[in-house]
Amino acid sequence: MAQTFIAYYPAVTFAATKNMGAIINGHASEVLKVREVALSNAATTAVTGVVCQMELRWYTAATLTGPTAITVFSCDSTNTAPTTATYGHAGTIGGTATSLWSWIWSSDEPAVSSATSDELECFTPLNIVYAWIPHSDVQPITLRQTQEIMVYNVSGAAGTLYTRITFTKE
Numbered sequence: 001m002a003q004t005f006i007a008y009y010p011a012v013t014f015a016a017t018k019n020m021g022a023i024i025n026g027h028a029s030e031v032l033k034v035r036e037v038a039l040s041n042a043a044t045t046a047v048t049g050v051v052c053q054m055e056l057r058w059y060t061a062a063t064l065t066g067p068t069a070i071t072v073f074s075c076d077s078t079n080t081a082p083t084t085a086t087y088g089h090a091g092t093i094g095g096t097a098t099s100l101w102s103w104i105w106s107s108d109e110p111a112v113s114s115a116t117s118d119e120l121e122c123f124t125p126l127n128i129v130y131a132w133i134p135h136s137d138v139q140p141i142t143l144r145q146t147q148e149i150m151v152y153n154v155s156g157a158a159g160t161l162y163t164r165i166t167f168t169k170e
Contacts, residue, residue, distance in 0.1 A: 002033070002168035003079040005072045009163040011042040012068075012089045014052060014107050014153055019089050021163035022150035024062045025143040026084035034141040034149050035166045037130040041110055042160035049108025052156030056102075056129055058141060059095035062148035067091030082169050089163070095148060100141070101129060107159030143167075 009021035025032045037056060043049070067088025072081060129151070132140035141149060151163050 002170045004035075004075040004166065004168050005079070005081070006075065007070060007072045007087050007165040007167070009070055009089050009161075011160040011162060013160050015157045016153065016155045018153045019064065019067065019091060019093055020054070020151040020153050020161055021089050021165060022064055022067070022087070022148055023143065023165055023167065024059075024064055024086040024148040025082065025145060026086060027082060028145050030082050030084075031170045032082060032085065032143040033132075033168045033170060034130065034143065035132045035168060036128060036164075037149070037151060037166075038128045038164045039105070039151065040127050040162040041107070042162045043107065043109035045109060047107060047109045047159045049106055050156045050158045052105040052107055053154040054103055054105050055152045055154055056100045057097045057148075057150045057152045058100055059093075059097050059148040059150065060146065061095045062146050063092075063094035064088060064148070065092040065094070079169075093150070095146070097150075097152075102154075103129065105156070105161075107156060107161075109159070
């Protein structure tokens, strides 16, 4: 069984053209495979929300300078963390990007009494933007040396977002 990790980016403030959560593999022989990317609206107080255009991006020759770093969680205490991976949000993004998916996100705060997009974004089945299909014929997004996966906010700047990326080291 592959060693499994969760990169969790808590309550990242929206800004246009911002990295909301990323992983770069810096190792020549370790391979990281993305299994799931999920988001959730993190606004807990009133926010004058906006519509954000977001993308799931894959980068080659990736660099990320000065990100706000996070610590990944190991799903088994005997796992050894990837040797030279970078985990973070914000920072200066470099490399060649390929957009894998694009969607619209409401950054308004969710309200208990309604069922608009702000609330629906909080339901786990509806906030998964990438999920690998566990089948031998389907490869997950694979990160080799200097490759990166990133949740990117193209436009819109209000509110906060939780991002979770589940991946394996093989």
